[in-house]
Structure formats: structure tokens, C-alpha cells
Amino acid sequence: MLEINDLTVCYDKAMILNGISLRVDEGELVSLVGPNGAGKSTTMRAVSGLVQWEKAQHRGNEGDITIKGTIEFMGHPIHRKPAHKIAEMGLILCPERRRPFKEMTVFENLRAGAYMIKDKKEAEHNLQNVYKLFPILQERSHQLSGTLSGGEQQMLAIGRSLMCNPKLLCIDEPSTGLSPIMRAEVFRKIMEIKAMGITVLLVEQEVSMVFKMTQRNYVLSSGKIIAEGSGEELLKDEVLRKTYLGM
Amino acid sequence: MIFDIVITSLIKGSTYAMLAIGFSLIFGVARIVNIAHTAFYMVAAYCIFYTTTQLGFNPILAIFVAVILVSLLGLITFKLLIAPIREHEAAVLIATIALAIALQEVMMILFTGDYRSVPPLVPGFATIMGVKVFYQQLLTFVSVLVVLGLMYLFLQYTRLGLAIRATAQDREVANLMGMNESQVAMLAMGISVGLAGVTGAVLAPLSIVEPHMWNHPLAMMLAVVVLGGLGSIKGSLYAAFILGTAEALVVFMIPAGAYLKGAVALSIMVFVLLVRPAGLFGVQFEEER
Ligand SMILES: Nc1ncnc2c1ncn2[C@@H]1O[C@H](COP(=O)(O)OP(=O)(O)O)[C@@H](O)[C@H]1O
Ligand SMILES: [Mg+2]
Numbered sequence: 024m025l026e027i028n029d030l031t032v033c034y035d036k037a038m039i040l041n042g043i044s045l046r047v048d049e050g051e052l053v054s055l056v057g058p059n060g061a062g063k064s065t066t067m068r069a070v071s072g073l074v075q076w077e078k079a080q081h082r083g084n085e086g087d088i089t090i091k092g093t094i095e096f097m098g099h100p101i102h103r104k105p106a107h108k109i110a111e112m113g114l115i116l117c118p119e120r121r122r123p124f125k126e127m128t129v130f131e132n133l134r135a136g137a138y139m140i141k142d143k144k145e146a147e148h149n150l151q152n153v154y155k156l157f158p159i160l161q162e163r164s165h166q167l168s169g170t171l172s173g174g175e176q177q178m179l180a181i182g183r184s185l186m187c188n189p190k191l192l193c194i195d196e197p198s199t200g201l202s203p204i205m206r207a208e209v210f211r212k213i214m215e216i217k218a219m220g221i222t223v224l225l226v227e228q229e230v231s232m233v234f235k236m237t238q239r240n241y242v243l244s245s246g247k248i249i250a251e252g253s254g255e256e257l258l259k260d261e262v263l264r265k266t267y268l269g270m
Numbered sequence: 271m272i273f274d275i276v277i278t279s280l281i282k283g284s285t286y287a288m289l290a291i292g293f294s295l296i297f298g299v300a301r302i303v304n305i306a307h308t309a310f311y312m313v314a315a316y317c318i319f320y321t322t323t324q325l326g327f328n329p330i331l332a333i334f335v336a337v338i339l340v341s342l343l344g345l346i347t348f349k350l351l352i353a354p355i356r357e358h359e360a361a362v363l364i365a366t367i368a369l370a371i372a373l374q375e376v377m378m379i380l381f382t383g384d385y386r387s388v389p390p391l392v393p394g395f396a397t398i399m400g401v402k403v404f405y406q407q408l409l410t411f412v413s414v415l416v417v418l419g420l421m422y423l424f425l426q427y428t429r430l431g432l433a434i435r436a437t438a439q440d441r442e443v444a445n446l447m448g449m450n451e452s453q454v455a456m457l458a459m460g461i462s463v464g465l466a467g468v469t470g471a472v473l474a475p476l477s478i479v480e481p482h483m484w485n486h487p488l489a490m491m492l493a494v495v496v497l498g499g500l501g502s503i504k505g506s507l508y509a510a511f512i513l514g515t516a517e518a519l520v521v522f523m524i525p526a527g528a529y530l531k532g533a534v535a536l537s538i539m540v541f542v543l544l545v546r547p548a549g550l551f552g553v554q555f556e557e558e559r
Contacts, residue, residue, distance in 0.1 A: 062291065071446060071447070073442055073445065073446070076442070076445055076451075079357075080357055105445075105450075106442075106445035106446060107445050107449055107450045107451065110446055110448035111448050112446070115446065116446050118442070118443060118446060122433070122440055122442075122443050124436055124439045124440060124443070125439065126435075126439055127435065131432065131435075134432060135432055135433075135436045135444075135447055136447055137434075138429065138432070138433060138447045138448055138449055139447070140447040152449060183447070184446075187447070187448065220482070244422075253333045
């Protein structure tokens, strides 16, 4: 469903991603893990078109961005498409740091998530589904999203990305900054999302819980994929476990 | 005299609010500082002058023509002049200053620098508490309130309004939700200039129409935006009435106060920047990396 081939991203002269390749098949839950600064978010931003958008913003300025390699989504190359077109194809990124629209209510955030759904009935149906998955959002629907707790904001961010029927949902570090209980809750919800038939690419630093959920994982470090496999396989490797997975 | 001050504050406040909200809108959505904003207001006033006094248009028709022409002019200049250099903030600033001066000079060539006046769309006045209130003043005030109300409904309850607010808060996430950022910017520019056009059209009969008439509103509008907090529409609304009142007080209470109008804006701006640079309702834009 998603196929990244030899992707290289440079900001100015710093090579952030150095020829990475990875693949996510339909129905899978795949994780991309690695230490802080490895380039996980940059990978997500390239896949969702934000790196390209940023590049267009900086057109002609210092700090040029270069992108090489290919990204294919459902057989179509997307590495030159603008971010909103990629979203229209059904590839949705739930961004790092959650980023709710803080000046809007929970309900308005969800409505913004359904921007691409022009059919009112369908949008309402999706809203009810999101409320079913995250009942707390319904309780808080008229609260400004900036006033929610970190865990609730994460639920909102995921809920918002679900509003437009994504085919592939990329989630960037949903558990960061949450209590252990909240983390477990978020991961449970992600399993439910997978069970709904949505393909998920999950970026995380916290591997112990993630490896229990996935069959395949990629380990990214300094802009390179250094290992791939099931959690069990990856954890067998002493060096990998201690140095890159922090366990 | 108190009633005079109230009337003047309300009219000034509401027109500054319209100008500042339009200015904030395009800044919020596209990070464009459009110095030419009030120049569009001046063009609209000239449109009203030309169509009503020279072509004999009916005033209502004249307002529609003015707003549509000015919005088109805004969109065309956006497309040709601003969009290609949007990534360079300094260039946008310079380009919009140049545009404002160019519009001023074009009006100077077309209509000379003579002071023009536009007859009130509704002649006559009522006497309220011993003070003459011209129907035109009421009309201006009410139209501004109506337009602001419509604006609010549009931003709050429509799909495109939501896209504008989302883009203003976080351009990257708006992109991720499938919002086409450059189309939203175009729309915001159209609305922004349209608001400037409406302001010029309804205010023309109350002001002297001349090529430099955009200077003072520009200073006031910038002061409003600084006081209200850059990018905050709510802040603009409050700040506009505060500044409108401050200006009315100076004009009425201080001898020869009319000459001090400009100083009011500048001193408030300096004061706010020193004491509370984020303004009353500074919006924190989501940091783009
Ligand atoms: N806009 C940018 N300009 C320059 N360097 C950046 C930019 N964004 C990220 N980086 C750098 O790229 C590296 C990878 O960042 P990121 O993709 O956020 O890693 P991760 O998500 O794995 O923590 C970091 O060293 C970071 O400093
Ligand atoms: Mg990251």
C-alpha cells in the first residue's frame, strides 16, 4: 500500500534521511522506531507531503530542502504531490505533538477533520464512529481543545484524522508525554483502529508496548534503516536492543 | 458633547474593526502583511465617488459595483504581485507598500488631488438628545455591524469558514486535513479586500475622498492590530472600539485635537509594544519547524 524507495531528504547540507526504504501492506500495523532525532518525523512529513510543502515555502531562500527517491501510495507516485492531494488519496498523518486547533472546540476540530467529506450524512456517521471509539470526545465536544489534557488531545488528534475515512493512517509518537495508563489506552485504541480495517504506520520511541502489537517493525537511526523484523527478532540482537531501542 | 463622542467612537470603532479584521484575516491565513489594505479602501471610496456623482448610479448599486471591483482588483494583485513572492516576507512588505503608493498615484492621475465628497446615500438627520445624528452615520454603523455579523456566521458555521480558521491556526495541519492552502489564501484575500471595499464604500459619504485618505486609517488599523494582538479577530474587534473611542476623545476634548489623531495611534502602538508586545489577545501560532 505504501512503498518508500531510497528516500533521501536534506535540509540545507544536513542529510536527515539517507536512502531509506520501507513498505507497508494493506491491513498491516507497522512501526517505525528509533531514538530521538533519528528522522522518524521527517519520514512521516515526507510521506504526507509536508516536507514538499515546506520546500515550496522556502523556494529560493537559504536552507534549501532536497528530496530524492520515490514514495508510492496504492501504486501511485506521491513524492511530488502537494500535501492536500495526498490527504485526498486517503493517506492521513496524525502529526507529532498532536497539534489540535487550540482555539476551536473539540467538535469543530472533528469537523475540520471531515473537511474532505462533502456529504453531510457521511460526515455525521464518521463523527458518531469517532465518538464511539473515544467517548470522552463526545463528553468534551463543546470544550476548547486547548483545555484538554495531553491524553485527551491525543485522542482528539487521532479522532480528527479518522474523520475523513483514511486508508492509511500514520501516527507520529502518540504516547509521548503521557502517563503509562494513558499510553496503554492510546495503544489499545490503535489496535481497535487496525481492527476496523485501517492500515496503520506507527512511529514510536517506546518500543516495549509497540512490539507486542506489530508483526513488522523498522528501526531508524541517523537517517538510515538499520534493522527490520518482528519485535522478538529485533530484541534478540543485544547491540540493537541496548543502543537503539533503549531496553 | 458626550453623545457626539459616543457616535464618533462607534463609527470610528466599527470602521477600524472592519479594516483590522480584513487585515488580520489574510495575515492569519497566509502570513501576508498587506500594507496596501487601506489603499483598497481608498479605491472603493473613489469608485463610489465616480459611479454616483459622475455616472449617476443608484447608491446601492454603486456599493455593489465598488465592492466587486475592489475585490477583483485585490485578487488580481494577489495573484500577480504577492503570490509569486509570498515566501519572502520582506519582499511582500515592500511590494504592498509599492502597491499602495501606486494606487494612490493612479487615483491622483485619474481624479487629481482635489478633495471630493460623496453625497449621503440617505440624506437627512435625526435629533437624538439634542445632537444631530445623520442617517448616513447610522447607515454606516449598521452596515458595518451587519457585515461583521455575516462575517462571523461565515467563519463560524460554513465549511470554507472553518478552513480559513483552521489554516490561520495551523497551516501544516490544515494541509493534512486536505485543505488546499493556496486556495484558502486566495479566498481569504478576496474576503479581506472585500471588507476593505465595503468599509470604503459605506464610509465615503462621511469622509473626504482624496488620494491620501488611506494613510490615517492605515496607522489606526496597524495600531488596532498591535493592541488586539496580531492575528486575533476577537482582539481586533475590541481594540478597534478602544482606539475609536480614544481618537474621538482626543478630537473632541483637546483643542485642535483633530491634528493629534495620528499621534493617538502611534502612542498607543508604542505603549502596547513596550508593555505587552503580544497585545490583548495575542494568538500563538503553531510553530512551523
Ligand atoms: N526543518 C529542519 N531543518 C533542519 N533540520 C531539521 C529540521 N527538522 C528536523 N531536523 C533535524 O532532522 C533530524 C531528524 O529529526 P526528526 O525527523 O524530527 O527525528 P525524530 O522524529 O526521529 O525524533 C534531527 O537531527 C533534527 O534536528
Ligand atoms: Mg519526531
